Amino acid sequence: MAPDTEWTDEALSGPEIDRRTAISLLGAAGLGGLAGCTGGDGTETPTEGGTDDGTASPTATPPSEDQFGGRLQAGWYTGAIEQMDPPYISVGQYFQLASNVFNGLTTLKPDLTVRGDLAEDWTVEDDGATFTFQLRDDVTFHNGEQFTAEDVRYTINRTIQEEAPAASKLSSLQPVDDGGVEVVGDYEVTLRFEEPNAVALIYLTRGPGRAATIVNQTAIEEMGADQYGVTPVGTGPFQVTEHEVGSGVTLDAYDDYFETDENGNQLPYLDGIDVQPIPEPASIVNALRAGDIDFANMLPLQNLQQIEDAQNARVDSKPGINWTGFAMNQEREPFGDRQVRRGIAKVIDNQAFVDSAFFGNALADTGVLNKGTAWVWREEGEKPSDQQYAPEEGKQLLEDAGADGASFSILANSGNLRAAEAMRNQLNNAGLDVSIDQVTSSTYWTRYEEGEYDTTISGSVIDPDPDQSLWNFYRLPDEGGVWNWVNHVDEEVHQLLAEQRGTVDRDARREVLWELEDKLIQDVPHAYLHHQDDIAGVSTSVQGFQHIPGLRYFHTVYLDE
Known part of the structure; x- marks a missing residue:
């Protein structure tokens, strides 16, 4: 490791990794460019995502009670959203949406601290080769089933056994059935790698990770893998209530989502998100300018000036890492x-x-x-x-x-x-x-x-x-x-x-x-x-959107009409 980096087991343990250690991990994982998006100078920025008590960190401007609710109208710059089963997603735009339906063991905040997501705490041993996660006991899937450590084991085992694209991130994990994933209790699980792997905490996020984005075994077995890719069941802030490939996706707020803001208000703030694929460049720009959509996940670069000149929308840009x-x-x-x-x-x-x-x-x-x-x-x-x-x-x-x-x-x-x-x-x-x-x-x-x-x-x-x-x-x-x-x-x-x-x-x-x-x-x-560059289009009525390059998280978004 770099001389100025001290990745001790203590430094890597939870429930939250400090900014300096997180940026060091990101660099080792090759995610160092994310540090440049927030300055990388150790200064704090408004964040969202979570604190060590399991609540979401404050948004820049928290909403008032009369701003709760409403539906975000979102345009996705693609002809269809064809796959939402995390380990099988190979198109970035698909995961931008799916990450609102699922959670990982950890997650990244915009200031690049690593904090628990489904894991509320963890300890690290063997110089970064063994991770034991204490899981939240108040999480349910969208079908009402309780989330437990067995779901972590199932998710990782499925990803590896089926040789899903995300399995490459788990290549140094010991065999699942030979100590690689040990269910210690209902809400405790241990992951063991063949060698020290400090950056595992990055790969286990629901953002750049996907390797351990938790899926639901019952839903997969009942509806079949193909249908699960269309209408998946996760633990995230939004659940898929309707999805016809090529015509749109309806996400409704999950009433039993576990996360709250710093004032104790349950997230997400929105009632739901209506997503429509819009493959034509002029169409997605015109829809944003006309107010037919509130958010565009991507903008055609040749049309940026039209949004920059608009009174009711803005270009939200971060350095692209691609x-x-x-x-x-x-x-x-x-x-x-x-x-x-x-x-x-x-x-x-x-x-x-x-x-x-x-x-x-x-x-x-x-x-x-x-x-x-x-x-x-x-x-x-x-x-x-x-x-x-x-x-x-x-x-x-x-x-x-x-x-x-x-x-x-x-x-x-x-x-x-x-x-x-x-x-x-x-x-x-x-x-x-x-x-x-x-x-x-x-x-x-x-x-x-x-x-x-x-x-x-x-x-x-x-x-x-x-x-x-x-x-x-x-x-x-x-x-x-x-x-x-x-x-x-x-x-x-x-x-x-x-x-x-x-x-x-x-x-x-x-x-x-x-x-x-x-x-x-x-x-x-x-x-x-x-x-x-990573560019989104955002209506002036949209507040609380925290832009991490490549990701589109909506759990802290609210509308200020």
């Missing part, structure tokens, strides 16, 4: 040839692409590590030049590989159509024959996951952790690379990912991550393009 790249399916020709991928990367003018596709509202970059994660960021000249814009060199690489004039398509949906059009224009100007294959949002994700595409524009959306943003994308496809939809197979990358995960010292881990980024830039599984 990456976007031009994905090339290596199981289709000619993308199995690294020289072809490198040639394509070098004919792409990243800044021109950002200016055209996003009106300049993104940071152009040819690397995968983002500037928000400041401790591991490198400027362009400090990284390999294999993907830097050099059009003539790129054309020569394509010609030498016999791929000049190659014909292929860019898979796109309404959400990335403008970006696809900007990319098509650049590539066609470089002598390639590129078309756009536009499909619905649902079809897009199905085809992308199943490898039924040539190229597309995609990447990490809300995972601010280099481990989370890289592990699932670049591990070998059958050994942890659950989002390795470009089919990149590289044993060295696979091993470097394992090495950085097991390196606690932040300086040493940075060196491994830089070696890993160098290799990815040179191998070109994606032609890296840019990093976007």
